[in-house]
Amino acid sequence: MTTHESMPDLAQITDVHEVTPELRRQLIDCWIAVTNSGGAAGFPFPPVQDNDVAPVTDKLLGRLHPQHSRLVTARFDDVLAGWVVLNRDPYRLVGHWGTVNHLQTHPEFRGRGVGSALMSELRKIARGELGLEQLHLAARGEEGLEDFYSRLGWREVGRWPGALRLAPDDTRDEVLMLLDPL
Template identity: 60%
Template sequence: MTSPTIVLDQLASSADVTPSRLQRLAECWAEVTNAGGAAGFPFPPVELARVRPVLDALVDSLAPATSRLLTASVKGELAGWLNVRRDPFALIAHWGTVHHVQTRTALRGQGVGAALMHEVRRIARDEMGLEQLHLAARGGEGLEDFYGRLGWKEAGRWPGALRLSAGDGRDEILMLLAPL
């Protein structure tokens, strides 16, 4: 099977996000969450009415220096997306954090997530002037293996930090990519 052609697009201001694109981002987020993905909403199912205000706030915070969305499309359809942010506080302004990494369920295993992660590394280094990236991944999903194949290193864990249901106590895995 051949890999699909993945088209990446960067959104650096709320003006870059059309209403139809906003709808597709929200649908993707709900789909990924409801399939058990660790993309920011802990308790599926999640409805669009719950996703939209969170997505609206994220889009409103977009700014070239501090927050960008990166999207991946296959055959003109949204295949996945992520958000990269930096804190403007001088003490930590040299690193950024990757949030909400997600790939549509039907396209998993076809390189969409890897393409997003390679491109966010380039953007962070070449366009945002960052020296390292951080992310937090949900334990028990094999995510540390995915990120590890892309050069990320586990920097630590918060044992039992995430509770997705009664009696659950998954680790939050802290990952680092440095140098970029």
């Protein structure tokens, strides 16, 4: 395998009309696989299935906009390996920062640098195309996500202690992270 073959192909989507039915299906299937394998990508109570994920995916895709919401995908050949969303608030007061949501790597592609590649591309888009100055995200505690993001230059700026109750005996912090400067 050459170096080029080992890296995913990255693309950004800024409008729902750019999403083919095949890509929509792959986004849904990826989100189901990530959630049902224990991933912290927006559905905290697995198992989930198509009728749980499809409407949320459609709502997310419907909000895509060149200035306010972008989807970045990672593919190996024609297979979706992962994706992430960057949202920018339209209000001028906070228009200089963006929020990262739903970073996920399909379980079959974990350990191949997909998440890091997506976050690196997202950072370039945020700075170069949207003129953002900082990015924020919230991560589920006790998943090792703080270490992953820290390796990419993010820093923890706070926590909501016990904010996430996954089960009666499983309460976690929500970890607030910042990437500044871009």
